[in-house]
Amino acid sequence: xxxxxxxxxxxxxxxxxxxxxxxxxxxxxxxxxxxxxxxxxxxxxxxxxxxxxxxxxxxxxxxxxxxxxxxxxxxxxxxxxxxxxxxxxxxxxxxxxxxxxxxxxxxxxxxxxxxxxxxxxxxxxxxxxxxxxxxxxxxxxxxxxxxxxxxxxxxxxxxxxxxxxxxxxxxxxxxxxxxxxxxxxxxxxxxxxxxxxxxxxxxxxxxxxxxxxxxxxxxxxxxxxxxxxxxxxxxxxxxxxxxxxxxxxxxxxxxxxxxxxxxxxxxxxxxxxxxxxxxxxxxxxxxxxxxxxxxxxxxxxxxxx
Amino acid sequence: xxxxxxxxxxxxxxxxxxxxxxxxxxxxxxxxxxxxxxxxxxxxxxxxxxxxxxxxxxxxxxxxxxxxxxxxxxxxxxxxxxxxxxxxxxxxxxxxxxxxxxxxxxxxxxxxxxxxxxxxxxxxxxxxxxxxxxxxxxxxxxxxxxxxxxxxxxxxxxxxxxxxxxxxxxxxxxxxxxxxxxxxxxxxxxxxxxxxxxxxxxxxxxxxxxxxxxxxxxxxxxxxxxxxxxxxxxxxxxxxxxxxxxxxxxxxxxxxxxxxxxxxxxxxxxxxxxx
Ligand SMILES: Nc1ncnc2c1ncn2[C@@H]1O[C@H](COP(=O)(O)OP(=O)(O)O)[C@@H](O)[C@H]1O
Ligand SMILES: [Mg+2]
Numbered sequence: 318x319x320x321x322x323x324x325x326x327x328x329x330x331x332x333x334x335x336x337x338x339x340x341x342x343x344x345x346x347x348x349x350x351x352x353x354x355x356x357x358x359x360x361x362x363x364x365x366x367x368x369x370x371x372x373x374x375x376x377x378x379x380x381x382x383x384x385x386x387x388x389x390x391x392x393x394x395x396x397x398x399x400x401x402x403x404x405x406x407x408x409x410x411x412x413x414x415x416x417x418x419x420x421x422x423x424x425x426x427x428x429x430x431x432x433x434x435x436x437x438x439x440x441x442x443x444x445x446x447x448x449x450x451x452x453x454x455x456x457x458x459x460x461x462x463x464x465x466x467x468x469x470x471x472x473x474x475x476x477x478x479x480x481x482x483x484x485x486x487x488x489x490x491x492x493x494x495x496x497x498x499x500x501x502x503x504x505x506x507x508x509x510x511x512x513x514x515x516x517x518x519x520x521x522x523x524x525x526x527x528x529x530x531x532x533x534x535x536x537x538x539x540x541x542x543x544x545x546x547x548x549x550x551x552x553x554x555x556x557x558x559x560x561x562x563x564x565x566x567x568x569x570x571x572x573x574x575x576x577x578x579x580x581x582x583x584x585x586x587x588x589x590x591x592x593x594x595x596x597x598x599x600x601x602x603x604x605x606x607x608x609x610x611x612x613x614x615x616x617x618x619x620x621x622x
Numbered sequence: 623x624x625x626x627x628x629x630x631x632x633x634x635x636x637x638x639x640x641x642x643x644x645x646x647x648x649x650x651x652x653x654x655x656x657x658x659x660x661x662x663x664x665x666x667x668x669x670x671x672x673x674x675x676x677x678x679x680x681x682x683x684x685x686x687x688x689x690x691x692x693x694x695x696x697x698x699x700x701x702x703x704x705x706x707x708x709x710x711x712x713x714x715x716x717x718x719x720x721x722x723x724x725x726x727x728x729x730x731x732x733x734x735x736x737x738x739x740x741x742x743x744x745x746x747x748x749x750x751x752x753x754x755x756x757x758x759x760x761x762x763x764x765x766x767x768x769x770x771x772x773x774x775x776x777x778x779x780x781x782x783x784x785x786x787x788x789x790x791x792x793x794x795x796x797x798x799x800x801x802x803x804x805x806x807x808x809x810x811x812x813x814x815x816x817x818x819x820x821x822x823x824x825x826x827x828x829x830x831x832x833x834x835x836x837x838x839x840x841x842x843x844x845x846x847x848x849x850x851x852x853x854x855x856x857x858x859x860x861x862x863x864x865x866x867x868x869x870x871x872x873x874x875x876x877x878x879x880x881x882x883x884x885x886x887x888x889x890x891x892x893x894x895x896x897x
Binding site for chain 1 (some may be wrong): 641661732734740741744763896
């Protein structure tokens with residue numbers, strides 16, 4: 318087992334922000350931790366990379382106790398923290414070379430790896446740039462390159478693509494997929510459900526410090542939500558009638574603001590859904606987002622914050 | 623406790639490490655020194671220039687200007703009297719700046735420490751590296767002023783070479799004290815209190831500029847709290863060719879204080895950075 322957490326808790330003072338979670342990460346898989354802001358994802362990641370001591374329970378990485386063997390664990394980890402912490406005093410390639418030195422990699426080997434990794438994340442044009450001048454997407458890619466400098470067996474990525482434009486996001490996910498294919502185990506958190514569905518073998522859905530569900534994302538959605546979702550904004554003044562119809566027909570739905578999210582089936586007690594008077598109606602594939610909504614009645618992502 | 627079947631986990635019931643645990647810095651601290659050296663080496667010309675300017679002005683203003691009115695201090699020229707002490711004074715200021723403003727910027731503004739502790743290095747390693755680096759910069763400043771003083775022809779005994787190990791001791795102590803302050807700092811303004819309440823008194827009351835015996839007794843007692851006071855006195859004696867047993871007491875005292883400060887710096891930084 319690459320990561321194994323049992324009854325893991327973390328308190329900050331009196332507040333328990335991780336409340337007895339159990340999960341494991343198998344060799345070679347990509348494991349995603351999903352959940353709204355404040356769920357405890359970052360705290361969990363920081364415990365995995367030995368930056369934050371847990372309060373109770375047990376946590377091993379590479380079958381080593383994080384409290385007893387942080388050096389040995391960290392030597393085999395690659396970390397992308399939630400907040401960028403590149404070394405602004407150093408140029409782009411120097412960031413990689415200096416980081417390599419922390420792992421005891423010799424100067425010439427560090428330079429060789431740094432050049433290869435800049436190619437890998439497509440920053441070769443920026444080799445000698447000053448780090449603060451990079452765009453957000455470039456900084457994120459440079460941190461990804463930095464996390465790979467020690468050829469890690471486990472990558473710990475806390476929101477590797479948050480704040481990136483779609484093109485930069487796609488590039489990062491593509492790189493992660495190719496790393497996975499070459500055998501690297503990955504634990505990540507993300508706000509982007511579509512991406513998580515595509516990249517993760519298994520996901521854990523976290524809310525209020527607890528893991529409420531673990532499994533393969535496509536299977537989970539299929540089993541618990543179905544294949545499709547109808548987003549419907551009813552015509553003004555018809556809410557009451559729609560509520561009644563939906564409950565009578567026993568159709569699963571959630572209401573967020575003006576919008577109804579209606580799961581599966583395209584009929585409501587004999588009526589075609591398209592015949593419901595509406596201002597807006599969208600038929601789409603059901604996603605993890607819908608699953609989360611169904612489980613907690615909350616939106617998973619507050620997009621465009 | 624839930625246990626999934628077939629999976630064995632080491633269950634550790636010991637309480638988690640607290641900030642009072644013994645520091646466990648390793649040789650990896652040298653990597654932090656390397657990192658700081660690399661950054662410094664980009665701007666070394668300016669830094670070295672600044673380190674030259676200060677001692678030259680000190681010697682010109684205090685020595686030649688003021689010294690013109692003072693014919694003899696304890697049997698030597700005023701310039702000869704102040705020169706050995708200035709080595710410690712300027713080194714202390716350099717170390718203080720590096721391990722307050724410099725370290726605070728790396729820790730709080732640039733999050734460099736946070737990035738480093740995701741690698742095999744521990745916080746103890748990082749702090750040991752910072753102490754090592756601050757001390758090195760102090761040593762560099764001391765070497766420059768030493769050179770200037772030698773060029774002014776103010777050294778009279780080969781024993782003055784012993785100033786260097788003493789500067790290392792002073793550097794480690796000042797770096798540790800400064801990092802203790804940094805571990806409490808929430809803004810740069812904290813450094814002002816440290817400067818006003820410790821560094822400035824330690825500098826001006828150390829007897830660099832005139833013999834402590836001129837002070838009223840109560841001020842002399844305070845002056846002896848400055849780690850620079852014994853160092854200035856010893857350096858002055860070394861320049862007169864004196865190596866004596868009375869030097870040992872204060873030195874042992876400084877060694878102990880230095881060890882305790884280094885220990886505290888690491889512990890307090892862990893308290894600050896481990897959440
Ligand atoms: N250093 C800290 N001190 C106190 N509370 C914290 C600290 N770090 C995080 N928290 C709290 O813990 C909770 C979980 O935070 P976090 O793990 O960052 O969540 P997520 O990454 O899922 O958004 C939040 O309520 C946050 O305010
Ligand atoms: Mg987070």
